Amino acid sequence: MRKMLSFRPERFVVPVLILVGWELFSRSGALPPALLPAPSTVVVAWADWVFGIDGNTQNYTGHWIGDAASSAWRVAAGFALAALVGIMLGVAIGWSRFVEVTIEPTLQMLRPIPPVSWIPLAIIWFGIADKPAIFLVFLGAFFPVLLNTIHGVKTVDRNLIRAGAMAGADQRRLLRHIVLPAAMPSIFAGLRIAIGSAWMLTVTAEMVAVKSGVGYVLWDSYYFLRYDIVIAAMASIGLLGYLSDLGIRLVMARVLHWQRGTTLQGEG
Template sequence: MARRSPLARFYLRIERAIVPVLLLVGWELFSRSGILPRALLPAPSQVLVAWADWVFATDGNTQSYSGHWAMDTAASATRVFSGFALATVLGVGIGMAIGWSRTVEKLIEPVLQVLRPVPPVSWIPLAIIWFGIADKPAIFLVFLGSFFPVLLSTIHGVKTVDRNLLRAGAMAGGTPRKLLRHIVFPAALPSIFSGLRIAIGS
């Protein structure tokens, strides 16, 4: 398939933008015509002004929550990333241990399999009792939603490492710790990243 020239791609973008632009212009004109009250159908320009006021508190008669958008977003992002980071560290660490050691698998996996089917929403009352009303319950719930996808993907990645690689590493004098660090972990990374993608979506 022949590649389009930059000019052709530019015209293609313009063609794709024509209909959305016409819709916005028509919406603006219809709203300003007064056929419908603006409270029912505000113009796009009014929506933009209201959004700017919500984010930046540009209006002197603004609502009490206006202007806090960036701070609120940062606070929510901090909770999400904290829970996700905790789930990543523990999920990968415990998953590596379970996948590598049968003893650890026998001790830990039964408990995890009992907890895994419980939806994170069901933990909300306990999270509030344990951590109170603050950031910690939210971080805990994000952690629960992300932990098991990372854990299961890590276990799968460790258990499916090519045994020939492990034998070759052992023949070269590799200790279990070196095999885990230099062979098992790199080989399990694709599965671990798949679990991280699933965890982000959950």
């Protein structure tokens, strides 16, 4: 965990190279500055959006925290619901052949349907507010958690289960003390994929079905040709998504402490 939070200069090499190359290209005149604002221009707009420095972002000035909080709330609500349902259902499908045969075919038919195709129905069912965004986030995050949980449960070593059964453990104890701990690496892999999907879907929903949040600012600023704010919104989404993933990684490092020093994951 300390390594994860420690300052490592090599992490900044690629971002710095991208920013320098972007700045040079933007100032070369290959494209009009209005179409591809330089990073320095984006930083000025982003700073005003966050701190309300000079009002150059007009209606958005000083509102970043509120916009980010609105998006984060939708992500957190949809992601938490997807994690809860996905893990519970994934364990049931992975453990029980009857549940797998009964439920999984229906889920596999629903899985290829893009979450964005649910937007019209989500608006009809829930209106223009937080609920359609939370619903879409749930759809986008649910299947990565579900499939990785099923995989984790089904790949548990049978010898561990036999040993637990021989020691007198019933199914509840087998699930709690053997199956779930053994499946945790796969479950966390699903959670990390799901949090990325959650941010993508909440931004998509805010563009269409919600009138607040970072995604709404991105889409609204596009209509006013403020591409510096568009890019600042994109960078905000990337930053918030990175912090969300970092939070899951910190929890994972604590829960999977037994991997420390024994796997490549533990060496990260």
